[in-house]
Amino acid sequence: MRAKHPMLATVIAVAMPAGHGAGQEIGQSSRGLALAQRLCAECHAVQKEHSQSPNANAPCFQAIASIPGMSATALSAILNTPHRAMPNIMLAAYEQADITAYIMGLK
Numbered sequence: 690m691r692a693k694h695p696m697l698a699t700v701i702a703v704a705m706p707a708g709h710g711a712g713q714e715i716g717q718s719s720r721g722l723a724l725a726q727r728l729c730a731e732c733h734a735v736q737k738e739h740s741q742s743p744n745a746n747a748p749c750f751q752a753i754a755s756i757p758g759m760s761a762t763a764l765s766a767i768l769n770t771p772h773r774a775m776p777n778i779m780l781a782a783y784e785q786a787d788i789t790a791y792i793m794g795l796k
Contacts, residue, residue, distance in 0.1 A: 747775075
């Protein structure tokens with residue numbers, strides 16, 4: 690059986706031993722949702738009630754949040770790792786923290 694998102698699984702596996710994200714900026718979920726709707730919704734289903742992303746190759750945010758072992762540190766690694774099929778969006782630290790807070794709140 691082949692993993693649907695092998696790069697995502699690899700990034701999470703590498704990031705997990707990094708700890709609980711001590712020292713990371715704590716974001717605001719409501720700002721994260723607004724930012725995700727503006728920057729991510731073209732490809733990803735960003736709201737909890739949406740289970741199918743517009744781009745079939747882009748996991749919905751609910752699925753990302755539900756990955757066993759998903760943490761703020763793992764999400765940070767994902768957001769900072771280039772993906773072949775994903776645009777290289779440069780986020781400020783507070784924007785990354787906001788999107789992370791939003792996704793982690795979907796658990």
